Amino acid sequence: MQxxxxxxxxxxxxxxxxxxxxxxxxPVRPEGRRFKTVEELKTxxxxxxxxxxxxxxxxxLKRLKxx
Amino acid sequence: xxxxxxxFTVLDQAHRFDFLSIGRTEIHKAIFYFxxxxxxxxxxxxxxxxxxxxxxxxxxxxxxxxxxVLSTVYKTMAHFLDLKPEAVISFTxxxxxRTRLYRIALSINLSDLHQNxxxxxxxxxxxxxxxxxxxxxxxxxxICRKNQKFTWH
Numbered sequence: 001m002q003x004x005x006x007x008x009x010x011x012x013x014x015x016x017x018x019x020x021x022x023x024x025x026x027p028v029r030p031e032g033r034r035f036k037t038v039e040e041l042k043t044x045x046x047x048x049x050x051x052x053x054x055x056x057x058x059x060x061l062k063r064l065k066x067x
Numbered sequence: 068x069x070x071x072x073x074x075f076t077v078l079d080q081a082h083r084f085d086f087l088s089i090g091r092t093e094i095h096k097a098i099f100y101f102x103x104x105x106x107x108x109x110x111x112x113x114x115x116x117x118x119x120x121x122x123x124x125x126x127x128x129x130x131x132x133x134x135x136v137l138s139t140v141y142k143t144m145a146h147f148l149d150l151k152p153e154a155v156i157s158f159t160x161x162x163x164x165r166t167r168l169y170r171i172a173l174s175i176n177l178s179d180l181h182q183n184x185x186x187x188x189x190x191x192x193x194x195x196x197x198x199x200x201x202x203x204x205x206x207x208x209x210i211c212r213k214n215q216k217f218t219w220h
Contacts, residue, residue, distance in 0.1 A: 023091070032125025032161075034117065038083075041122045042101045045112045049103065052159050052198055052207040056196065 069179075070138035081150050084143040085116075090130030097122070100145050107151070111158035113140060124161040138171050144210065145183070146169065152212050159207035169208060174201040184210050 036037040075086040075098075082101070088094040095116040100109040113136075115123040130136075148154055160166030173186060177199065180186055187196035188205035196209055 032123070035114075035122040035124075038099065038122065041100070041112065041114060041124070042110075045110055045124075046101060046103055048161075049110050049136075049157060049159065049207070053157075056189065056193070 072138040072142045075133055075139060075143060077146070081147060084139075084146075086139055088128070088130050088132055088136055090128075091133035092128075092130060094128055094130055096136065098140055100147050100154075103157075107153045108157065109147075109151075111140075111144070111156050115139050122182070133168075135192050140174075148184070148210075148212050155209055155211045157207060157209050164166065166206065170203075170205055172201060177201065183213060185213055186210050 033044075036046065073086040073088065075084040077084055082099065084098045085106050086096055088100075097114050099112045099114065101112060103110055112124065115128065116128055117123055139194055144156060147156070158169065171190075173180065174176055177186065186199040187209040188199045188203060189196050189207040189209070190203065191206055199205070199208065
C-alpha cells in the first residue's frame with residue numbers, strides 16, 4: 001500500500017531524529033566514584049587488588065624473586 | 068594483538084601512558100602501572116580523564132573502538148615489560164563485566180601472548196594463581212615476561 005506523503009515525511013523526520021540522538025548521545029555515566037588525583041586512584045585500585053590477592057601466597061613470589 | 072592501536076604518550080617514567088580514543092567521540096584515556104607493596108609487582112589500571120581532570124574507571128564509554136583500546140593496552144604492556152623485564156603486571160576489571168571482557172580478550176589472544184608472556188589467572192579462594200585457561204571465572208590476571216626466574220606452578 002502506498003504511504004501518504006505526510007506519513008512518509010513524518011517517518012523520515014522521526015528516523016533522522018533518532019539517528020541524530022544516537023550520534024550525539026553522551027556515554028552512560030553511572031554514579032560511580034570519580035578520582036580527583038592519580039594518587040587517590042592508585043590507593044583505591046591497590047586496595048581493590050589486595051582483595052583479589054588476599055588468599056594468595058604472595059610470599060612465594062617474593063621468596064623466589066629473592067633467590 | 069596485531070590490531071591497529073592508538074599512539075600514546077609515555078609519562079611518569081613509563082608508569083603512565085596517555086592516548087586519545089577516537090570513536091563516536093574523542094575520549095582522553097590513561098593507562099597506569101601503579102607500584103604496589105610488592106617489589107616488581109605492578110597494578111595495571113585503565114581510566115578516562117574527564118574534561119574537568121577527574122579520573123573515571125567506571126564509565127561505559129561505548130565509543131566503538133574497544134579493539135583499538137585493548138590493542139593499545141597490550142602495546143603499553145609490551146613497552147613496560149621491555150623496560151622492566153622482571154615486572155609482574157596484575158589487573159582486574161573495575162566491574163565484573165569488565166573483568167569478563169578482559170578474560171575474553173586474553174582468551175582470544177592467548178596464543179599470541181604466549182609467544183612472549185606468561186599469563187596467569189586468579190580464582191576465588193585459591194592460594195596461588197594458575198596458568199590461564201579459557202572459560203574459567205578468574206577474578207584477576209597476572210602477566211609477565213617468559214623465562215623469569217620465578218614460577219607460580
